[in-house]
Amino acid sequence: MTMEHPSPPSEGPVAELVARARAAQRIYDTWTQEQVDMAVAAAGWAIIEPKRNRELAELAVADTGVGNVEDKVRKNHRKTFGLLRDLKGARSVGVIAEDPARGIVEIARPVGVVCAVTPSTNPGATPANKIINALKGRNAVIVAPSPKGWSTAARLIEFIHAQLDRVGAPRDLVQLLPSPVSKASTAELMRLCDLVVATGSQANVRAAYTSGTPAFGVGAGNVASIVDETADPALAAERIMLSKTFDNATSCSSENSLVIVDAIRPRLLAALKDRGAVMLDAARKKVLQELMWPDGKLSAAVIGKSAREIAERAAAQDAAGRAGWLAIAEANPRALMVDEDGVGPEHPYSGEKLSPVLALYAVPDFDAAARTVERIYGHQGAGHSVGLHSTRPERAMHLGLHLPVSRVIVDQAHAIATGGSFDNGLPFSLSMGCGTWGRNNFSENMNYRHYLNITRISRPIPERVPSQEEIFGEFFAKHGVA
Template sequence: MELLDKDLLSLQETRTLISKAKKAHDIYKTFSQSKVDSIVKAVAEAAEKEAVRLAKMAHEETGFGIWQDKVVKNTFASRVVYESIKDLKTVGIIKENDADKYFEVGVSLGVIAALIPSTNPTSTTIYKTLISLKSGNAVVISAHPNAKGCIIETTKVLSDAATKAGAPEGLIGVTTMPSLGATTELMKHNDTALILATGGEAMVKAAYSSGTPAIGVGPGNGPSFIDKSADVKLAVKRILASKTFDNGVICASEQSIVVESCMKEAVKEELIKQGAYFLNEVESKKLGKFILRANGTMNPQIVGKSVESLAKMSGLNVKEGSRVLISEETTVGKNNPYSREKLTPILAFYTVDNLESAIKLCIEILMNEGKGHTSTLHTEDKEVIKAFALRMPVARLLINTSGTFGGLGATTNLIPALTLGCGAIGGSSTSDNIGPLNLLNIKRVAFGVKEQEEITGNITSEVSSTETSMSKDQLELIIRKVVEQLSALS
């Protein structure tokens, strides 16, 4: 009987996928912009066509979220992302500036290692594949073990469409036997050009520690401040719609609501009217025990669960039809689960005395977790917007819109994306919403506009002038001393 080591098989599979992807890229990088675009279009159309089936697969396999909302995410990742990138120049000369006498050439990187989270498995696979292909790269999908079935099927849909449209075999690959060793091999392999990492903090750190260039994004923990100038009803509608979408699994969704004391009752009343359930102290403690694990990380059992499931899990008897559970809090810290990221319909509610206190509290929440990611602000006061813009440690400050769809670039004019950079403060290599141009090397071809002598001559002249000036001063000082000495002798 032949015994096979699954870990060794997963390593071999990963190496084979990378080898095939590299060979495919060697062919693909010679394709024209129009040929690349035709392949990207075919892949996007195939993904959109299967949006419903893949959404149901993701929900059934992971148990996270709401399948109907996953259809929206799959459609966003295919149709909306495609529409935003279809006209981008990514092959050959991508920009010409005759006035300043330079032009830019797009150079694909090679093989992209795309790490996929279990929270948004099919949509992230579609999105990362599209932006990788648009930028002229091959891609190897690293499937999350808890969502490998739907990720593998999504990749098959994309790969089949690409091949039919003329892409070389192996341009899109996926690990069918995911393991820690396989992911490590994919990240550290010499033929991996870039890691595109979306997932847990540990995984993102591993990507940056691999020795391979990486774009990774960590957790979100966005506070939402409702200013006294805001339309409260509209602000609450946006926040609850965002937090309940796919049961809160998108990291840009709101995690806390912050209000001034003068607004507290009005906001609470509107939240309750729109379906929020405020927990009492006993209920908050019961639910709080399920938010974090002993090691201080989010409990996966709560991720993407409905209010009904959360209540049942923690032994709560909440009002039927409640959309979100809210706990009133006064502290922020690693040990306060409500002040952390909660990828589920749970919100913290904070009350402060004034605007300055609100700004400081929002900063404290973000620095506790989620720094660099996203924050939302509901206001009609431009000075309040400026105050937050200057001080919030985030890459995205979203005004009068939802965290989920605003951050993804659906209800804002940000680049439509499912990977949101957090900047250096958040441990990320960029603060961008990641698009095809982040997966390119850009070669600059610059023409000379001055002769070297024009630069060196001016500087030499300035130096000489300075030296001459100094010599005169020194001479005058000597003459003065001589005159003083002669006067003393007379």
């Protein structure tokens, strides 16, 4: 049995959605683990089936203008398939753990109705991830998408409903906030649900945390990666370009800055150039800055656009340099790079760019690199993650011990690896907690356990009371008894 949310009574379309979700969830609450896992598989197959996957990817790009179809196809498949792998065999119904030595039994309980706030950058993959995790915990879920991503989320949920029908699950387990989505309707949904999981703008995350409902939100992205003098420049460049160009750098895990030790800089820049990155001179850097931040805020003119399209747009507003920009565009670059040495609001390249544009910082050694990343995260991105390309394992440990990051991604394509990968041990997720550094209440990759309440049964065990010597012996030996 799931307790009703204690919010005041409410009427209207949002309240009706929640009431229907609660009725469906009460039915779903009685399902066995086997039945739940069938519902999870059904929701996963709704997006993974190739024709549906491609339709969703095409719709996402057409409606949002962000990213590219082929990468969204890959993302929809890979992120969902990886999540299903993580959930395979995981216990989320009834007893999920027993520890006889401690006399503890853990029982999984649903949270109830989940409000899933999702961004326009991933209008298919992120809702699917949250829906599947919510269903794994026997919850109902209502998606509150970005207005630009509404049609993609609506089509996804149509596909999910058809698959839920096949396993006999109530359709109202998965619903969508009606269009037009507004701040007011999203806020009401947050208030009426039992749990909010918010991914997207920091405004949405702050709204989730102040909604009065328990919430998980994620911090701002602004990933920096260090390339030290021991790295293989070709391998590092290959990984960086794969990460930076994937889906036109729409991921919060895409590198925004490269902090490069001087000894490897010429070889790394050559390797990046060989893989389609173009370095801009100071004049073009200024033009690009005016295009990207015309009023101090990152412009939709560049978010999720290809490097070629960005160069073409720069050409349109730079009459004097038009020919040069068009030559860059004609070469079909994969990424644009600028040298940077400053950090903060007066240096917008030091922040998140959501586009295939990289800021390069030159440093004399690894210690200076770590300090530079710390400066960058003091401006934006604290708590998220840092990349490292190095053969010195102790350097990853140094970053993990001293930088305000929840993940250190070593010798991997950062945007591919941070949210879980088949060749690392992180859970597949599109929502990465950033800890208290990023004003979050968790620092893990969000996973199905965040969608559960866990009840613990405690039974008596043989008493074990330590002696005073066990507790204070070392302290007394070193400092005496006073």
